Amino acid sequence: MKIKGDALKVLKTFPDEFFDCIITDPPYPHLERHRAVGTTTRLVKDWFPTLSMEQIGLIFKEAERTLKKNSSIFVFCNGLALRDMLNTLSKIFEFRQVIVWDKVYLGLGYHFRNRVEFILYYSKGNHRPIKNIANVIRFPWKESYRKPYQIYKILLETSLDLSKENKVIDFFAGSCPLSKACSFFKNIKCFEVDVNFHEKTK
């Protein structure tokens, strides 16, 4: 289900302990740095809005209320935002692991250019993954802001009991990789929220 709206407002409409898993990719303020200094990025006008760390904290606090006990949450994060995201999320959820996504191709930046992105794995209560995999995922990818659905699919397979019904949410959905990943599983109901869904996702 695709819902156009503000993450905080939409999350408030769900009951306590509703979701079995959260996978999301927040518009943290650190993304503005690339927009301000990048030669290519400066020329692009239709960027999505970013949020302050305070706003992000409020949204994840509300997300915690909607997550079932002993469930997982995965949050994409680049190196620049890592310290602030860990600080904010560690006050709300139980820290489990940092997963490294090796994109193989070089991304934004001028020196020591980003080739990896992080996925912060937290839980509410005790979450035990279904599959035992390494915390490095190698998946070649050239784009900076759109994520491959294949990574979401790996996270779903690793963390959910797919023999049961599951409800999952991405409240910063963008191009909707989560619903594409969920389409491979009959037992997952997917909710995706974004303030301004891109035309191509409708």
Ligand SMILES: C[S@@+](CC[C@H](N)C(=O)[O-])C[C@H]1O[C@@H](n2cnc3c(N)ncnc32)[C@H](O)[C@@H]1O
């Ligand atoms: C980093 S992008 C997510 C990209 C997505 N993972 C993808 O692969 O396309 C962050 C998204 O958050 C959305 N966003 C910004 N503010 C929001 C808010 N208050 N509520 C919901 N979504 C918001 C932006 O429109 C943007 O699509």
